[in-house]
Amino acid sequence: MQNFQFLSSTKIIFGKETEKKVGSECKKHSSKVLLHYGGGSIKKTGLYETICLSLQEAGIEYIELSGVQPNPRLSLVKEGIKICRENAIDFILAVGGGSVIDSAKAISTGTPYEGDVWDFFEGKAVPENVLKVGVVLTIPAAGSEASKSCVITNEDGWYKRGLNVEINRPVFAIMNPELTYTLPPYQTASGAADIMAHIMERYFTNVSNVDLTDRLCEGALQTVIKNTPMVMENPENYDARAEIMWASTLAHNDLLGVGRIGDWSSHQIEHELSGIYDVAHGAGLAVILPAWMKYIYKQRIERFAQFAVRVWNVGYDFETPERTALEGIKRLEDFFKGIGLPTTLKGLNIPDDRLEEMAQKCKKTNGDKLGFFVPLSTEDIFNILKLAK
Amino acid sequence: MQNFQFLSSTKIIFGKETEKKVGSECKKHSSKVLLHYGGGSIKKTGLYETICLSLQEAGIEYIELSGVQPNPRLSLVKEGIKICRENAIDFILAVGGGSVIDSAKAISTGTPYEGDVWDFFEGKAVPENVLKVGVVLTIPAAGSEASKSCVITNEDGWYKRGLNVEINRPVFAIMNPELTYTLPPYQTASGAADIMAHIMERYFTNVSNVDLTDRLCEGALQTVIKNTPMVMENPENYDARAEIMWASTLAHNDLLGVGRIGDWSSHQIEHELSGIYDVAHGAGLAVILPAWMKYIYKQRIERFAQFAVRVWNVGYDFETPERTALEGIKRLEDFFKGIGLPTTLKGLNIPDDRLEEMAQKCKKTNGDKLGFFVPLSTEDIFNILKLAK
Numbered sequence: 001m002q003n004f005q006f007l008s009s010t011k012i013i014f015g016k017e018t019e020k021k022v023g024s025e026c027k028k029h030s031s032k033v034l035l036h037y038g039g040g041s042i043k044k045t046g047l048y049e050t051i052c053l054s055l056q057e058a059g060i061e062y063i064e065l066s067g068v069q070p071n072p073r074l075s076l077v078k079e080g081i082k083i084c085r086e087n088a089i090d091f092i093l094a095v096g097g098g099s100v101i102d103s104a105k106a107i108s109t110g111t112p113y114e115g116d117v118w119d120f121f122e123g124k125a126v127p128e129n130v131l132k133v134g135v136v137l138t139i140p141a142a143g144s145e146a147s148k149s150c151v152i153t154n155e156d157g158w159y160k161r162g163l164n165v166e167i168n169r170p171v172f173a174i175m176n177p178e179l180t181y182t183l184p185p186y187q188t189a190s191g192a193a194d195i196m197a198h199i200m201e202r203y204f205t206n207v208s209n210v211d212l213t214d215r216l217c218e219g220a221l222q223t224v225i226k227n228t229p230m231v232m233e234n235p236e237n238y239d240a241r242a243e244i245m246w247a248s249t250l251a252h253n254d255l256l257g258v259g260r261i262g263d264w265s266s267h268q269i270e271h272e273l274s275g276i277y278d279v280a281h282g283a284g285l286a287v288i289l290p291a292w293m294k295y296i297y298k299q300r301i302e303r304f305a306q307f308a309v310r311v312w313n314v315g316y317d318f319e320t321p322e323r324t325a326l327e328g329i330k331r332l333e334d335f336f337k338g339i340g341l342p343t344t345l346k347g348l349n350i351p352d353d354r355l356e357e358m359a360q361k362c363k364k365t366n367g368d369k370l371g372f373f374v375p376l377s378t379e380d381i382f383n384i385l386k387l388a389k
Numbered sequence: 390m391q392n393f394q395f396l397s398s399t400k401i402i403f404g405k406e407t408e409k410k411v412g413s414e415c416k417k418h419s420s421k422v423l424l425h426y427g428g429g430s431i432k433k434t435g436l437y438e439t440i441c442l443s444l445q446e447a448g449i450e451y452i453e454l455s456g457v458q459p460n461p462r463l464s465l466v467k468e469g470i471k472i473c474r475e476n477a478i479d480f481i482l483a484v485g486g487g488s489v490i491d492s493a494k495a496i497s498t499g500t501p502y503e504g505d506v507w508d509f510f511e512g513k514a515v516p517e518n519v520l521k522v523g524v525v526l527t528i529p530a531a532g533s534e535a536s537k538s539c540v541i542t543n544e545d546g547w548y549k550r551g552l553n554v555e556i557n558r559p560v561f562a563i564m565n566p567e568l569t570y571t572l573p574p575y576q577t578a579s580g581a582a583d584i585m586a587h588i589m590e591r592y593f594t595n596v597s598n599v600d601l602t603d604r605l606c607e608g609a610l611q612t613v614i615k616n617t618p619m620v621m622e623n624p625e626n627y628d629a630r631a632e633i634m635w636a637s638t639l640a641h642n643d644l645l646g647v648g649r650i651g652d653w654s655s656h657q658i659e660h661e662l663s664g665i666y667d668v669a670h671g672a673g674l675a676v677i678l679p680a681w682m683k684y685i686y687k688q689r690i691e692r693f694a695q696f697a698v699r700v701w702n703v704g705y706d707f708e709t710p711e712r713t714a715l716e717g718i719k720r721l722e723d724f725f726k727g728i729g730l731p732t733t734l735k736g737l738n739i740p741d742d743r744l745e746e747m748a749q750k751c752k753k754t755n756g757d758k759l760g761f762f763v764p765l766s767t768e769d770i771f772n773i774l775k776l777a778k
Contacts, residue, residue: 014394015393212609212636215607215611219605219607243601246390
């Protein structure tokens with residue numbers, strides 16, 4: 001186990017009707033907030049009205065900025081920064097999923113910064129001050145509600161880049177599983193894939209003696225594997241929705257990653273897909289992850305066997321452990337198919353004419369940092385993309 | 390799953406040589422601290438010198454209060470309160486295990502309070518302001534380094550009582566597994582029992598649909614079960630010490646208890662033992678827990694079967710699930726014996742002439758709150774104590 005520091009400083013407020021507390025929670029931090037959200041879905045469900053009423057009752061002035069798209073865009077972030085500056089806003093309330101939260105985080109880092117907010121995403125500067133961010137979560141997937149991550153897409157070149165800093169963690173996250181009842185099946189499934197990816201990319205590590213985090217990862221994966229088909233069958237299964245929602249947070253607040261180094265190759269490769277083709281991040285991961293596994297598993301058969309036995313209840317093949325390892329990968333792929341996700345680029349309607357360009361772009365961005373479990377060259381990335389065709 | 394709020398606000402600084410950071414961490418909060426510890430062990434190991442040097446280098450003035458005993462006493466707490474008040478101290482640095490940390494927490498709640506600090510432990514008042522507490526952990530067991538718990542023994546009647554308030558959580562916990570190399574085997578084993586008790590008392594719940602926390606509990610238990618015999622065999626096994634140390638924190642910061650209601654009967658009954666006979670808390674639990682299980686398992690056979698199958702890898706007996714349940718309890722008892730713990734009152738050198746008195750005292754303190762998984766009457770407690778003879 002490696003040395004680590006850990007503090008997930010987001011206050012979790014979880015359960016039925018908790019969204020009604022949003023006004024009083026905001027009031028602890030601010031009296032003037034930017035209410036940030038996506039399209040019309042929160043208006044259709046009535047959540048928008050509940051939030052506005054709660055803010056008004058708490059005596060909070062708010063200015064709205066809607067229009068966040070999946071794979072949130074830099075242009076809207078810049079608009080948000082302008083609004084916050086002009087109106088002396090010191091708190092951002094994100095109502096939505098990972099895209100809205102990430103957009104809010106980017107606005108929060110950019111507002112007090114004199115330069116271009118994209119500097120942070122290119123590693124040219126590190127944010128020192130941020131506006132506080134609060135969350136009402138409607139999509140369990142990205143785990144952004146309690147994570148230090150933030151991913152933004154720059155339309156100028158379609159670069160999708162991340163920023164990971166402790167200062168990014170929201171101060172509170174209100175999580176009512178009922179708010180996820182209206183998620184379309186495809187989005188529910190994509191969310192599950194994203195959650196599982198966050199866990200697996202921590203799980204596949206070369207750091208030895210990480211028993212506890214291994215076990216926690218395996219337990220979280222088993223929970224998602226059990227409960228996702230249940231919500232696909234009955235979208236209003238509160239308890240199953242709750243399990244998935246809580247798993248989404250723990251999958252990415254880094255509890256499951258302490259003392260070990262993960263391998264985020266699949267996430268980085270997927271960023272090239274969704275950067276160019278604007279596919280759902282989780283669906284892209286369901287394509288890339290199994291391809292990545294098939295390409296590299298031979299270098300770490302014992303870990304893939306552990307994954308198969310402990311997560312998928314595969315019987316260990318003592319004579320040919322490789323069979324166990326392969327069966328685990330197959331079960332993962334079958335699981336994704338079973339919840340309606342594509343597992344090939346073709347299934348995502350992505351043609352194969354830009355694979356080399358994506359591989360080069362991915363390598364250029366990540367350099368030697370791509371792959372800790374198994375390091376990847378440009379050719380490796382290209383091969384993985386070909387395997388995913 | 391039930392509604393919950395969760396924020397474990399303690400910053401964890403984990404790994405080799407982390408104790409050298411204590412000065413700079415304290416400095417973020419204070420320039421004048423109470424250095425609180427137990428007996429001479431931290432002087433023997435050299436930890437005392439490291440801490441003092443680090444505090445001095447950070448320009449921190451400190452006043453010492455040593456002498457904390459296992460089952461920490463109210464009289465020393467009152468002495469600490471007096472020192473803090475007279476010297477305008479605003480931060481307490483606890484160097485030790487649960488007893489030292491709990492003593493520090495009690496001093497921190499009592500210092501700004503005009504009344505008697507024992508009021509908090511009798512439920513007559515709730516602390517509103519506290520001094521901040523930081524920790525350098527030397528014993529993985531109580532989980533007090535990141536919990537809201539604090540247990541103090543009042544020598545006037547030998548009452549051992551707890552106080553659970555969010556405001557009690559330390560601001561940081563420095564955890565270097567190397568600092569636990571010198572723990573005597575009996576104390577290591579008692580610590581493991583305490584950790585396992587914290588997990589099991591959350592695990593045995595009547596709240597249904599708690600998949601994720603069930604899995605996390607099971608994983609944490611399996612980690613302690615695997616690694617404790619390894620440190621009994623080789624006390625300087627860093628990785629095994631690290632697993633146990635990190636498990637001790639997660640076992641009691643309430644991550645494993647969110648959305649469910651635990652059953653703390655065994656802890657409460659044990660408090661009567663260690664209040665009167667001053668036995669190691671974990672050793673007392675190793676006696677009470679199996680007796681409690683044997684007494685109540687028939688009312689929840691399916692949960693004890695799950696415990697047996699998932700934690701102890703017992704094969705499920707489809708014809709007679711009760712056998713599975715009993716085998717799990719037996720494995721727990723065997724495990725305690727295997728690491729050198731007593732599993733009977735006799736083994737703890739506790740005579741059987743005051744069992745009734747303890748049962749009455751326990752019931753009087755806890756009233757109807759004793760037992761959520763299975764509620765316990767005074768007679769039930771008495772029967773459990775008799776089973777433990």
